[in-house]
Amino acid sequence: MNQNLLILGGTSEAVALAKAVAEMNIATTISLAGRVMQPRPQPVPMRVGGFGGAPGLAEWLRAHAISHVIDATHPFAAQISANAVTACDQADVPLLALTRPAWTPVAGDSWTHVADIRDAATALCQPALRVMLAIGRMHLGQFAINPQHFYLLRLVDTPDAALPLPRTDVIVDRGPFSEAGDRDLLMKHDIQLVVAKNAGGDATYSKITAARSLGLRVLMIDRPAIPARPEVHDIAAALDWIVHSGTDRGV
Ligand SMILES: NC(=O)c1ccc[n+]([C@@H]2O[C@H](COP(=O)([O-])OP(=O)(O)OC[C@H]3O[C@@H](n4cnc5c(N)ncnc54)[C@H](OP(=O)(O)O)[C@@H]3O)[C@@H](O)[C@H]2O)c1
Structure with missing residues (x-):
């Protein structure tokens, strides 16, 4: 046919x-x-x-x-x-x-798993941290319940409206990214926690390996x-x- x-x-x-x-x-x-x-x-x-x-x-x-x-x-x-x-x-x-x-944790990883974005936002109900929030643009509003944190955002497009989070730095870029570049980024912004979707694949894995090499915790959102x-x-x-x-x- x-x-x-x-x-x-x-x-x-x-x-x-x-x-x-x-x-x-x-x-x-x-x-x-x-x-x-x-x-x-x-x-x-x-x-x-x-x-x-x-x-x-x-x-x-x-x-x-x-x-x-x-x-x-x-x-x-x-x-x-x-x-x-x-x-x-x-x-x-x-x-x-x-x-x-899906990505799976290896030696040196410090992951906490959450079921979805809502649970990730709830897990951030804690004193102020410096967070890399690597979840894209669509669901940022769910993190507005925790405005105390500084959020480092990496987005494909420049936001066309005000962000729902008061303390952010926005990096406009699209993958693939490198481990060395992401390690520099995490250090430059004094990031303490990475929030990531378990996307799998190579293009965005560098933030996970960078977090591992810096001994940072990762809040890993499991797949739907x-x-x-x-x-x-x-x-x-x-x-x-x-x-x-x-x-x-x-x-
Ligand atoms: N979610 C992520 O983290 C993520 C990350 C990177 C890229 N993407 C890409 O971004 C797109 C949207 O993601 P999402 O999470 O918003 O999707 P979603 O929640 O699964 O889809 C919501 C609605 O968007 C429309 N849609 C989604 N993907 C489409 C496609 N490839 N072609 C035509 N219509 C589509 C459909 O509308 P109708 O019901 O009207 O058909 C769908 O019901 C997807 O194509 C996905 O591959 C998503």
């Missing part, structure tokens, strides 16, 4: 996959949520914006005669991933997730639950799935 692939993107893995399928001349569209003001150039045609929940995505798949969907979104993008499971089921389109394995779906961790396996899977389910 002729493939007509939809990649749910927003990650470096999605870009790498799009590059690989473009080289194989597989018809592909990559979809972005539209959170970033200037997304990186994409190697395949791009659409931007929500689909309108699982029903909207199912309708979009049918309308565009999509033959395969690869969910290469961030592991914390739980809503779109759940929608993809439901929509692909409704539209009878095979779905694969391309995910990064996502409904079961076939899953691979590397581009080669995803390409193999596109080439060898038809409309029957699974990998």
